[in-house]
Amino acid sequence: MHSPTAPSVTILIDTYNYARFVGRAIESALGQDYAGPRPEILVVDDGSTDDTAAVVRRYGGSVRYIAKENGGQASALNLGLREAEGDIVCLLDGDDYFYPGKVQLVADAFRRRPEVGLVYNEFDIVDGAGSSLGKTFPEPTWTGCRLPLSRVSGQLRSLILLGHPWTCITSAMSVRRSVVAGLQVPEDVFPHSVDLFLGLVLPFLAEVEIVEAAATAYVYHGENVGLYRSSAANRAIYQRQMEYIRRYVEQRFGVRFLDYGGRSIYGGGQDRRACSGRLAGYIRECRQIAAADVEPAIRRRSQAKLAASLLPDALYAALRELRATYRAWQSRQFRCRIAEARR
Numbered sequence: 001m002h003s004p005t006a007p008s009v010t011i012l013i014d015t016y017n018y019a020r021f022v023g024r025a026i027e028s029a030l031g032q033d034y035a036g037p038r039p040e041i042l043v044v045d046d047g048s049t050d051d052t053a054a055v056v057r058r059y060g061g062s063v064r065y066i067a068k069e070n071g072g073q074a075s076a077l078n079l080g081l082r083e084a085e086g087d088i089v090c091l092l093d094g095d096d097y098f099y100p101g102k103v104q105l106v107a108d109a110f111r112r113r114p115e116v117g118l119v120y121n122e123f124d125i126v127d128g129a130g131s132s133l134g135k136t137f138p139e140p141t142w143t144g145c146r147l148p149l150s151r152v153s154g155q156l157r158s159l160i161l162l163g164h165p166w167t168c169i170t171s172a173m174s175v176r177r178s179v180v181a182g183l184q185v186p187e188d189v190f191p192h193s194v195d196l197f198l199g200l201v202l203p204f205l206a207e208v209e210i211v212e213a214a215a216t217a218y219v220y221h222g223e224n225v226g227l228y229r230s231s232a233a234n235r236a237i238y239q240r241q242m243e244y245i246r247r248y249v250e251q252r253f254g255v256r257f258l259d260y261g262g263r264s265i266y267g268g269g270q271d272r273r274a275c276s277g278r279l280a281g282y283i284r285e286c287r288q289i290a291a292a293d294v295e296p297a298i299r300r301r302s303q304a305k306l307a308a309s310l311l312p313d314a315l316y317a318a319l320r321e322l323r324a325t326y327r328a329w330q331s332r333q334f335r336c337r338i339a340e341a342r343r
Helices: 021-032 052-057 072-082 102-112 156-161 196-206 234-252 272-291 296-310 315-343
Strands: 009-015 040-046 066-067 088-093 118-124 131-136 173-177 207-219
Touching: 009 021, 009 072, 009 102, 021 040, 021 052, 021 088, 021 272, 040 052, 052 066, 066 072, 066 118, 072 088, 072 196, 088 102, 102 118, 102 207, 118 196, 131 315, 156 196, 173 196, 196 207, 196 234, 272 296
Parallel strands: 009 040, 009 088, 040 066, 118 207
Antiparallel strands: 088 173, 118 131, 118 173
16 A cells, blocks of 8 residues: 555666666666555667567566667657656666665655755666675765765755766656656757756756665666766767756856866966956956855865966966876776676
């Protein structure tokens, strides 16, 4: 007997050539411990050429299956959001999976706060066999501010404008269907990584809430193009996507992003006119940061990041190189853990 006040839920699984994974994703959707109506399980197949259709059809009437021509992840998501019938839509990529309590946690978060349009949850990173790779996101030191994760709920709009991108994945996002109704993810810009668009646009339409529990398993199998962009081509697509989102948000919502590290804004070189321009721009941006309704720690980090634009070019370049070296070291450490987990 389910609760009469529990919202209806659709678990929307988008997939492309993931026959080896999609069965596990469907099983995780079918195995949800939810006190509300049985979730609708909707699989949108973006033109798979492997055995995806045969795998999905094994589940018969338990799963609603829509096959379409290949058009990229955004096209699959747009179709799925139009077809979904639940009040809440939990997104799930075909290679990931949910833990049994995921839907209940998400539905409770939406029910507690009607103003929330996006709920995201922590997630574990696992390998293809489901073994933990020892990493969970978002981490407690999110954005380096050492704020409790609950403190970022409802504040992402200001954080995004202040230049603090937040890390999430499609499979850790759930949306209120009424909020995304009519929202179209640009299909030519987002052949993958629709989480970027949703994560950076939805906070301007509704408030955001976090579930402080790992409720999703993100499967890192070496062919991922979202959280870990391994190729130059994928990184180039990412840059194009970020530029599109920035223009979209500024034009639709009439807001302005602050430009950190503003070398292109304040100019390079060390002549007096260039330095004077940088200082004036720095003061202007700092005033906007000070007026933002965000945590003091976030304001301090934002101002420190902006202050880098005043550094001499040689020192600025050296700091960027040091940061790149550190990130490369982090990446090597993570890949070593993956290799060890696969042995």
